[in-house]
Amino acid sequence: MKPKHQRLILAIVALAGVAGAGVLGASALRDEAAYFRTPAEVAGGKATPGEAMRLGGMVAEGSIRHLADGVTIRFVATDGEASIPVEFTGIVPDLFAEKAGMVADGRMRADGVFAADRILAKHDERYMPPQMGEMPTDMKAATAG
Amino acid sequence: MHAYANPTRFLAIARPLTPWLLGLGLALLLVGAWAGLMLVPGDYKQGETARILYVHVPSAWLGMGGWTALAVAGLVQLVWRHPLAGIAARAIAVPGMLFTALCLATGSIWGKPTWGTWWEWDGRMTSMLVLLFLYAGFVALTMGDANENGGQRQGGMLSRGAAVYALVGAVNIPIINRSVVWWNSLHQGPSITLGGSSIDAALLWPLGLTLLGFSLLFGGIVLMRMRRIIADNRVAARLRRLADDDEGN
Incomplete structure (x- = not known):
C-alpha cells in the first residue's frame, strides 16, 4: 500500500x-x-412551577384578550396537542398575532398560567407577495404550480 | 490534478479568470440587489424587512461553503500533499470569516424587527457564532506558522495541525444546517430544500442572482489572495537565493 x-x-x-x-x-x-418547550411537554410535566423557562407555540385563534389595565394581555399558546394560557404585561413584537408562532420567556405559576416576562414572535419559512398572503392556501398551491 | 502544482500553470488560468469572476459577480450582485430592494414586492407578513434575505442567505451560504472548501483543502494537503491546497485554505479563511460575520450581523438586524430581539442563544445562531470563532482560530493558527523561519512555510503549505483543525471544524457545518430541524429554535426551518422552495417564485429569483453574484465575487477574491500568496513565496525564495549567493562570494 x-x-x-x-x-x-x-x-x-x-x-x-x-x-x-x-x-x-x-x-x-x-x-x-432546545430553545423552548412546547405546550405538550409542559402539560406532560416537563416544567416545575416557578422555574425559569421558555414556552413556544402558536397563539390560538380568537384567544388574545386585553385586560382592564390596558397593558396586560392573555392568550392561549397551543401546539395542537396541548394548550397553555399565557399572561404578559408589556409591548409585543409587530409580528405577534393569532395563528402565528411565538416564544415566551417566563415561568409557570401554580395556577397553571404561564407568566411571561418577554414575548418574541416566530415566523415560518414561507415568503410570498402580499396579495398571495390573503389567498386561501389551496389557491396558493394552484397558482404556484 | 498535480498538473496545477506548478504555480505557473495555475497562474495562467487564475490570472485571466480573476477579472471575469469579479466583473460578472459584481454585475449579478448589483442587478440582484436592485431587483430585491426595488422591483419585487415585500413579504406578505414581514413587509419590507424580509428584503434583507437577499444578503443574509448568500452570506450564510458562503460562510458555510467557505469552511467546507477549507476542510477539503485540508484533506487534500494531508493526503495528497498538493501544494496549492494550503495556499487555497489560507486564501479562503478571511473572506469566509467576513461572510460569516456578515450573516450574523444581517441576521441580528433582521431579528430585531421580526422576532423582537437582536440575539438569542438558539441552536442556529449559536452554531453560526461557533463557525465565526472557528474561522478566527484558523486565521490565528496560519498567521502563526507563516512567521516561522521569517517567512511563509514552505510553499504556503499548512502546518499539519492547521489542516487537521480545518477537517475537525467541518463537523460544525452539518450541525448548523440541521440545527433548526433537530432542536426547537427561534429561527424558522429551511425555506429551500430538495423538495422545493417555500419562498414564492416572485420573491425567489433575485436571491438566485445575489447568491451567484456573491459566490463569483468570493471566487475572484480567493483567486486574488492565492496569487498574492504565490507572489509572496516567490519574493521570499528569491531573497533567500540572493542571500545565499552573497554568502557564497
Whole structure:
C-alpha cells in the first residue's frame, strides 16, 4: 500500500470518528439545546412551577384578550396537542398575532398560567407577495404550480 | 490534478479568470440587489424587512461553503500533499470569516424587527457564532506558522495541525444546517430544500442572482489572495537565493 493510500484511509477513519462523535453529541443535546418547550411537554410535566423557562407555540385563534389595565394581555399558546394560557404585561413584537408562532420567556405559576416576562414572535419559512398572503392556501398551491 | 502544482500553470488560468469572476459577480450582485430592494414586492407578513434575505442567505451560504472548501483543502494537503491546497485554505479563511460575520450581523438586524430581539442563544445562531470563532482560530493558527523561519512555510503549505483543525471544524457545518430541524429554535426551518422552495417564485429569483453574484465575487477574491500568496513565496525564495549567493562570494 502506498503511503498516500494509508493517509487517505487514516483521514477517512478519523473523519468518520469525529463526525460520529459530533452526531452523538448533538443527539445527546437534543433536549438540552432546545430553545423552548412546547405546550405538550409542559402539560406532560416537563416544567416545575416557578422555574425559569421558555414556552413556544402558536397563539390560538380568537384567544388574545386585553385586560382592564390596558397593558396586560392573555392568550392561549397551543401546539395542537396541548394548550397553555399565557399572561404578559408589556409591548409585543409587530409580528405577534393569532395563528402565528411565538416564544415566551417566563415561568409557570401554580395556577397553571404561564407568566411571561418577554414575548418574541416566530415566523415560518414561507415568503410570498402580499396579495398571495390573503389567498386561501389551496389557491396558493394552484397558482404556484 | 498535480498538473496545477506548478504555480505557473495555475497562474495562467487564475490570472485571466480573476477579472471575469469579479466583473460578472459584481454585475449579478448589483442587478440582484436592485431587483430585491426595488422591483419585487415585500413579504406578505414581514413587509419590507424580509428584503434583507437577499444578503443574509448568500452570506450564510458562503460562510458555510467557505469552511467546507477549507476542510477539503485540508484533506487534500494531508493526503495528497498538493501544494496549492494550503495556499487555497489560507486564501479562503478571511473572506469566509467576513461572510460569516456578515450573516450574523444581517441576521441580528433582521431579528430585531421580526422576532423582537437582536440575539438569542438558539441552536442556529449559536452554531453560526461557533463557525465565526472557528474561522478566527484558523486565521490565528496560519498567521502563526507563516512567521516561522521569517517567512511563509514552505510553499504556503499548512502546518499539519492547521489542516487537521480545518477537517475537525467541518463537523460544525452539518450541525448548523440541521440545527433548526433537530432542536426547537427561534429561527424558522429551511425555506429551500430538495423538495422545493417555500419562498414564492416572485420573491425567489433575485436571491438566485445575489447568491451567484456573491459566490463569483468570493471566487475572484480567493483567486486574488492565492496569487498574492504565490507572489509572496516567490519574493521570499528569491531573497533567500540572493542571500545565499552573497554568502557564497
